[in-house]
Amino acid sequence: MKLLIVDDSATMRKIIMRGIRQSGFKVDEFLEAGNGKEALEVINSNSVDIVLTDINMPEMNGLELLEKLRTSPDTQNLPVVMITTEGAESIVEKAKQLGLNGFIRKPFTPEAIGSTLSNIMG
Amino acid sequence: MDKKMEHSLLKNTIESTKSVFNMMAGIDVKGEDIIIFNKDGVKGDVTGIIGLSNDHIKGSMAITFPEELGKEVVANMLAIAPEDISEEELKDGLGEITNMVAGDLNNRIGNIFKLSLPSVITGKDHLVSLTHNDTPIVFKFFALDKPFHLLATFEEQK
Secondary structure, X not given: OEEEEEOOOHHHHHHHHHHHHHHOOOOOEEEEEOOHHHHHHHHHHOOOOEEEEOOOOOOOOHHHHHXXXXXOOOOOOOOEXXXXXXXXXXXXXXXXXXXXXXXXXXXXXXXXXXXXXXXXXX | OOHHHHHHHHHHHHHHHHHHXXXXXXXXXXXXXXXXXXXXXXXXXXXXXXXXEOOOEEEEEEEEEOHHHHHHHHHHHHOOOHHHOOXXXXXXXXXXXXXXXXXXXXXXXXXXXXXXXXXXXXXXXXXXXXXXXXXXXXXXXXXXXXXXXXXXXXXXXX
């Protein structure tokens, strides 16, 4: 299982990794990206199994990343989970319409991450 | 701003602060009953600042920490020793704390605000004050028996 964490804060990426490890959800390799653009590059050169992304990021935000992934035949079914402080209904609704697989609100517990990932990945 | 809204902002700011520290760093925040109306500001070493605004209300929130406590909080979030926390991790981690407190507050009150990206200021004993017309509300909290301050103003736009 290769899991890509997309967040413009390197510290938050480490905190998310720690949360996933604590939750017991098994990940073989963590990959990281600082924004949507970097995430696309990582996805193009790795066989990523699931993406965990923030929404508000410079260069390319999480919604734009999701939109790009859903319009490419290679990534249209790649599971994407948003992990964010953003809670505006309009943004969450747009993400759902684009085919978002899961949503985790910051602050989060390891259990919230673990159960969301397990539900999606089985 | 009506009293009901003001009360909701005060109450939920306290709840959000406690919740973020507890969930992300496993730290119990105390001292929520200490609320000061302070125009002169407070001093800190590391400060996260974020804007919360909509068409009617212009708000700002700042959370300022002494460096030692800031490092302990970020160390708890990363599960490493405080002495191993870099300057970058300290700024990044406390910026995220500020972002999550503001975001959690916004969620609790129905996502009425648009949040700015947080910024972080560092410098020993710098003065933190929020330059709006209204006097900022200053919460004095305690984490790991050390004080830190949260300042907030919510001002109606004319």
